[in-house]
Amino acid sequence: MTKISEIGEFGLIHEIKQIVDKNYQNYPYLQCGIGDDCAVIDGGNGVSQVITTDLLVEQIHFDLLTTPVSHLGYKSVSVNVSDIYAMNAVPKYATVSIGVSESISVEMIKEFYQGVFRASRGFSVPIVGGDTSASIAGFLISITVVGEQKSELVSYRNGTKEGDVLCVTGDLGRAYAGLKILMRERLQMLEDIKENNQNYHPVFEDYKTVIQKHLLPKARKDIIEEFAKYGIKPTSMIDISDGLASEIKHLCRNSNVGVLIHEIKIPVINDTKLIADLFADDTTTYALFGGEDYELLFTVGKDMISKIELMEDITIIGEIKSKEFGVKMLSLEHEYVDLLQRSGFDHFKSGTSNQKNNLDNED
Ligand SMILES: [Mg+2]
Structure with a gap:
């Protein structure tokens, strides 16, 4: 058995690509599959649809001790629309799915969605659906965003040449x-929690x-x-x-x-x-x-x-x-x-x- 750490994230994506993109040629409307910031699909009339998806996992991508959940909601949407912009496209709509462990309250989820909504309004990308599930692995967030651009204006990773x-x-x-x-303050917070020290307040203002x-x-x-x-x-x-x-x-x-x-x-x-x-x-x-x-x-x-x-x-x-x-x-x-x-x-x-x-x- 090969450990994922032996091949790394990009190595793993390469392995996945080998399996799933074998029959791309059967789908002529596919303009770009795995390997760019978004996949690109021919939407007809010279317009392309671009699509991106991201998974955020508690303790891997964020720490709830140092991350207000409303900020997390905003950031989750922002990092996804960022991939749409990276194709020179405009985000059109998004879905948001979450997995929540028992330690997450209804109030926290509502706060999370306040952040999601702030980003949704700021980037003009309506949230049109999603899914919710219980989770035994902490808080999980999966977001998909679909965007659009004239096909001739989509920017890929492979278009530059010498002299640019x-x-x-x-x-x-x-x-x-x-x-x-944040990591430094987190360590201090953990110490204080251990020692029951109520007096310490992290200094974030500076x-x-x-x-x-x-x-x-x-x-x-x-x-x-x-x-x-x-x-x-x-x-x-x-x-x-x-x-x-x-x-x-x-x-x-x-x-x-x-x-x-x-x-x-x-x-x-x-x-x-x-x-x-x-x-x-x-x-x-x-x-x-x-x-x-x-x-x-x-x-x-x-x-x-x-x-x-x-x-x-x-x-x-x-x-x-x-x-x-x-x-x-x-x-x-x-x-x-x-x-x-x-x-x-x-x-x-x-x-x-x-x-x-x-x-x-x-x-
Ligand atoms: Mg990207």
Whole structure:
């Protein structure tokens, strides 16, 4: 018997793909199956339907001690619509299913759905159904979102080529900085519960910007709307759920290209730097491997640079190279770091990174 940890999440998805996608050719309306942020289905009249699904599991993806359930509701929807935006599509409707253990009260479930509803309203994606079940494995959340876009405007992971520029929205590493603080406070809370200490109150106020990014990541609806406004179609796109390095690898592998990114250009805010300093960590490591920022990473042709510059909150961090060039970062010390060899730039110890092991549409 092979342990799943031996092949990893992406290895497991590869094994599943081998079994289920054998007869894709029998379904000509399938434009894209397993292996992108969403599956893409020909909806007729030049329009594509995109579909994504995500499973969130208590103690794997979230901890109820440090996560308000209403935030969890919001985040569950947000991370799903983020995959729809990563295809340059617009979310249309969603289903939400939950498994609940005995420790979850009706009040908590109602609060969870208040968060779900807030996101549903914010992203204009009505919740049209779902399922509920008892669970013996804690709180489970499964969400499916369907979106839509003109077929010619759907962005895949495999469309970029040499000469394109690589862009990222927002700033990176902030969600991981927030997780570091939450994990530290969680340990303290567990100590206090053990010692029956009622006096301790976690100090979250000072770290609001980073904690909020972790608990309430906001999928980039605004960016997709701006693309439409300026007539930009990214040649490839992916959302940043697992960290910049991992997503860059996906784009390069799927598009059969290499890339050079510049460490100096990776957008990181000061609050993230302060937290990294606090833990004596490296800020770039947070950005490269931290994950859960739910920003968009995309490429455009050089002719689009002037339009990109009209948009706010976008940074050009590198350029697409030939496959032979490899996947590299020019460091602050002017050294080329191979991003495919994670050990070359890895200040994380095993297990301290994202505990996530999600099986979604991504490979
Ligand atoms: Mg994704």
